[in-house]
Amino acid sequence: MAEVTYTGGPLPVAAKGRNSVGWLGVLCLIATEACLFAYLLFSYFYIAIQRGPGWSPEPNPSLAMAGPNTLILLASSVAAWWGEGGAKGGQRTRQLLGLSLAILLGAIFLIVQVFEWKAKTFRPTDGSYGSLYFTITGFHMAHVVVGLAMLIAVTGWSWLGLFQPRRHEPVSNVVVYWHFVDAVWLAVFATFYLAPHLMW
Amino acid sequence: MTAWEDARTPRSAKVTPSSPGPRLQKIWETGPGLKGWISSVDHKEIGKRYIVTAFVFLLLGGIESLVMRLQLSGPNRTLLSPEAYNQLFTMHGVSMIFLYASPVLSGFSNFLWPLLLGSRDMAFPRLNALSYWVYLAAGLFLYAGFVVGRGPDAGWFNYVPYAAREFNPGVNIDVYALGLILLGISTTVGAANFVVTFLRLRAPGMSIDRVPILTWGTLTASVANLLAVPSVSLAFFLLWLDRQFGFHVFDAADGQPLLWQHLFWMFGHPWVYAIVLPAMGMVSDGLPTFCRRPLVGYTPVALSTVATMALGFGVWVHHMFSTGLPDISLSFFSGASLIITIPSAVAVFAWTATIWLGRPVITTAFLFFASMIVLFVIGGVSGVMTGSAPVDWQLTDTYFVVAHLHYVLIGINVFPVVGGAYYWFPKFTGRMLSERLGRWNFWTMFLGFNLGFFPMHLLGLMGMPRRIYTYSAGMGWDTTNLVVTLGAFLFAAGVGLFLINVAVSLKRGRIAPENPWDAPTLEWATASPPPPYNFAVIPTVASRHPLWEHRLNESAGRSCLDEGLLLDHGRETLGTTPLDGEPSLILEMPGDTPAPAILALGLAVLFAGAPLKAWWLAGLGGVICAGALVLWFWPRRVHADEPEAAHG
Numbered sequence: 001m002a003e004v005t006y007t008g009g010p011l012p013v014a015a016k017g018r019n020s021v022g023w024l025g026v027l028c029l030i031a032t033e034a035c036l037f038a039y040l041l042f043s044y045f046y047i048a049i050q051r052g053p054g055w056s057p058e059p060n061p062s063l064a065m066a067g068p069n070t071l072i073l074l075a076s077s078v079a080a081w082w083g084e085g086g087a088k089g090g091q092r093t094r095q096l097l098g099l100s101l102a103i104l105l106g107a108i109f110l111i112v113q114v115f116e117w118k119a120k121t122f123r124p125t126d127g128s129y130g131s132l133y134f135t136i137t138g139f140h141m142a143h144v145v146v147g148l149a150m151l152i153a154v155t156g157w158s159w160l161g162l163f164q165p166r167r168h169e170p171v172s173n174v175v176v177y178w179h180f181v182d183a184v185w186l187a188v189f190a191t192f193y194l195a196p197h198l199m200w
Numbered sequence: 201m202t203a204w205e206d207a208r209t210p211r212s213a214k215v216t217p218s219s220p221g222p223r224l225q226k227i228w229e230t231g232p233g234l235k236g237w238i239s240s241v242d243h244k245e246i247g248k249r250y251i252v253t254a255f256v257f258l259l260l261g262g263i264e265s266l267v268m269r270l271q272l273s274g275p276n277r278t279l280l281s282p283e284a285y286n287q288l289f290t291m292h293g294v295s296m297i298f299l300y301a302s303p304v305l306s307g308f309s310n311f312l313w314p315l316l317l318g319s320r321d322m323a324f325p326r327l328n329a330l331s332y333w334v335y336l337a338a339g340l341f342l343y344a345g346f347v348v349g350r351g352p353d354a355g356w357f358n359y360v361p362y363a364a365r366e367f368n369p370g371v372n373i374d375v376y377a378l379g380l381i382l383l384g385i386s387t388t389v390g391a392a393n394f395v396v397t398f399l400r401l402r403a404p405g406m407s408i409d410r411v412p413i414l415t416w417g418t419l420t421a422s423v424a425n426l427l428a429v430p431s432v433s434l435a436f437f438l439l440w441l442d443r444q445f446g447f448h449v450f451d452a453a454d455g456q457p458l459l460w461q462h463l464f465w466m467f468g469h470p471w472v473y474a475i476v477l478p479a480m481g482m483v484s485d486g487l488p489t490f491c492r493r494p495l496v497g498y499t500p501v502a503l504s505t506v507a508t509m510a511l512g513f514g515v516w517v518h519h520m521f522s523t524g525l526p527d528i529s530l531s532f533f534s535g536a537s538l539i540i541t542i543p544s545a546v547a548v549f550a551w552t553a554t555i556w557l558g559r560p561v562i563t564t565a566f567l568f569f570a571s572m573i574v575l576f577v578i579g580g581v582s583g584v585m586t587g588s589a590p591v592d593w594q595l596t597d598t599y600f601v602v603a604h605l606h607y608v609l610i611g612i613n614v615f616p617v618v619g620g621a622y623y624w625f626p627k628f629t630g631r632m633l634s635e636r637l638g639r640w641n642f643w644t645m646f647l648g649f650n651l652g653f654f655p656m657h658l659l660g661l662m663g664m665p666r667r668i669y670t671y672s673a674g675m676g677w678d679t680t681n682l683v684v685t686l687g688a689f690l691f692a693a694g695v696g697l698f699l700i701n702v703a704v705s706l707k708r709g710r711i712a713p714e715n716p717w718d719a720p721t722l723e724w725a726t727a728s729p730p731p732p733y734n735f736a737v738i739p740t741v742a743s744r745h746p747l748w749e750h751r752l753n754e755s756a757g758r759s760c761l762d763e764g765l766l767l768d769h770g771r772e773t774l775g776t777t778p779l780d781g782e783p784s785l786i787l788e789m790p791g792d793t794p795a796p797a798i799l800a801l802g803l804a805v806l807f808a809g810a811p812l813k814a815w816w817l818a819g820l821g822g823v824i825c826a827g828a829l830v831l832w833f834w835p836r837r838v839h840a841d842e843p844e845a846a847h848g
Contacts (some may be wrong), residue, residue, distance in 0.1 A: 028392035037431035128455035
């Protein structure tokens with residue numbers, strides 16, 4: 001009987017995009033982090049349901065800062081996506097511009113979040129609502145910081161010209177993580193800012 | 201520039217003694233000295249370190265249990281104070297569940313996976329090294345607290361309010377909380393590595409219906425870890441905030457203490473399956489070798505492995521039947537707990553049928569694997585009993601539960617692991633363990649275990665609660681407790697015989713050939729122990745049993761082991777497609793680097809600063825971590841010195 005050996009054509013070396021192992025690694029990271037936020041929000045809803053109306057010290061949280069800030073974070077995702085397109089197409093200026101814009105918008109989000117925290121009338125030690133509000137938004141801000149650090153690293157390396165055109169895999173991996181950080185914010189935002197208007 | 205500019209048609213070659221072995225040896229070899237040792241990312245090195253470290257924790261946990269058994273051997277003994285007893289039973293649980301049971305399986309899988317799958321390493325070798333170093337750091341961290349008398353002391357599942365600051369003001373629980381978060385990092389990165397390796401690093405031709413069952417077990421456990429570990433890490437983090445920063449999440453006045461139990465068991469129950477499914481996989485692969493036939497029911501066993509895990513996410517509340525939850529919840533989770541016996545039993549029937557239809561060769565490894573079936577059935581039946589809510593109300597927090605969980609964990613983890621050690625020792629070390637001593641080892645462990653743990657069922661039925669540091673005379677428990685203690689020491693003697701066998705055989709054991717058991721899978725197609733590059737050429741696989749094809753004739757083609765892809769432009773291995781195992785890329789593997797060890801050191805410093813509230817120390821740890829990450833991720837300039845890059 002015939003032995004089976006390789007007869008195919010050329011294979012990509014350290015492939016880019018979805019064919020790479022790094023991409024799958026980032027998806028694993030995103031899966032486990034998504035679970036982390038699911039457990040965080042579970043804790044919030046679990047205590048909210050057990051405690052019932054009157055638990056939250058702010059039954060109608062203001063959207064004045066959080067609303068526009070959400071749009072800023074989404075815009076940051078769009079900028080990152082546009083910059084990633086530059087990396088794929090070998091357009092270095094577009095790549096640097098898009099990634100830099102994403103960093104800038106992400107940083108603005110972070111600063112507005114600090115003001116949002118300061119504007120709250122309750123502290124984490126006042127009760128379980130405060131504890132969970134600051135823990136969950138704090139976890140998200142920590143992820144924004146990590147995402148920004150990663151964006152700054154790949155943008156810096158792009159400036160230095162350390163990525164050959166085909167070696168933009170780290171850019172795609174960081175950008176998808178950034179999209180994830182933004183998507184998580186939508187869940188956090190819906191939980192703390194939108195749901196209370198529906199719940200009580 | 202075209203997309204194919206950086207593509208290459210990999211060269212095939214036939215293996216001869218002079219080629220390509222020596223060349224690959226130079227490329228893959230770990231450097232000499234301490235620096236080489238710290239920098240190694242070889243999965244075989246890491247696997248062995250995992251196994252040895254896990255066994256050290258097994259011995260520590262074992263010694264703790266023996267001290268407890270001396271205290272409980274008769275009524276009103278005063279060997280231990282209640283405080284010391286609390287720390288001992290907590291550290292015993294922590295050591296066995298977290299620092300032995302899961303890491304030892306990671307060790308076997310780390311060593312074996314690339315060999316089973318026909319690859320040269322795991323998908324992320326540096327992450328693999330990180331996983332080990334962080335595990336070691338977390339173990340030392342937890343034991344550091346214990347050594348200075350500040351070990352965790354509220355039981356391994358650490359219920360609030362016992363674990364709240366009000367009732368437990370010392371640093372003990374903070375050590376536990378932070379230690380487990382650290383360990384969670386190790387588990388998570390290890391799990392991601394297994395998932396990606398399974399999807400992309402199998403030999404060409406190894407479609408997912410041809411992988412050994414062990415890889416199904418570890419894959420399933422790894423996916424579960426990715427989904428479940430965040431729950432316990434979060435629970436411990438919230439507890440730390442409650443205890444040290446005045447948060448109120450688990451606070452009865454304003455939060456909800458029961459949330460702790462939910463978060464803990466949403467993790468805890470899947471974790472129980474994560475520490476048995478890979479061990480069951482070891483039996484599914486090892487047992488058929490000694491039955492001289494393929495496993496009966498490969499597909500049902502693989503599918504039921506996954507099904508057990510999926511259902512395992514829906515049974516956590518059976519740990520909480522006595523907390524006053526609504527009846528509807530009890531019915532649902534009790535039902536799910538009974539249904540899970542169906543996929544669990546599939547493997548039992550498959551192993552039994554394999555022995556029945558095979559021609560068993562009785563070796564020590566066979567005895568350990570086969571006896572595991574018996575212990576699994578006993579532990580499974582007592583599990584079904586406690587899975588029923590009314591029975592559980594009677595039995596919860598008694599020695600019946602202690603008996604159940606030890607039958608399950610020792611039966612389905614320790615017995616397969618020791619059996620696996622007998623089976624794969626030649627591959628690990630190049631020498632065989634002694635079979636003569638092995639028989640003594642097996643029978644001492646088997647009898648000691650049953651003598652030590654079976655009577656616990658009776659103690660539980662007689663109403664002896666778990667976690668009591670002593671009991672009065674005249675409860676009717678005295679003799680049974682003495683028998684349990686004798687059994688525990690006999691079991692420990694059995695483990696001692698195993699260690700003696702390992703120590704003696706490492707020096708004087710028979711030299712092992714490539715395939716001493718005439719086994720069917722790829723790890724036996726390379727030298728014992730394997731060279732740093734595992735396989736001189738990437739094997740091509742045509743069936744589930746590449747080394748038994750000449751007997752089984754189960755596939756049209758033949759696997760090809762001595763001729764295949766060379767991949768020698770630096771450390772390279774083949775990436776294949778997730779389902780069919782078709783070649784799809786050439787992977788450039790990283791070289792040895794100290795970055796993972798430095799990162800683990802940084803994390804350890806960070807976590808050491810936290811319970812002491814020495815923020816400068818934590819900050820220093822953070823800086824070390826950042827430096828290690830930059831070193832790790834700095835883009836590599838590659839392909840500058842290729843000997844024969846053939847651009848297609």
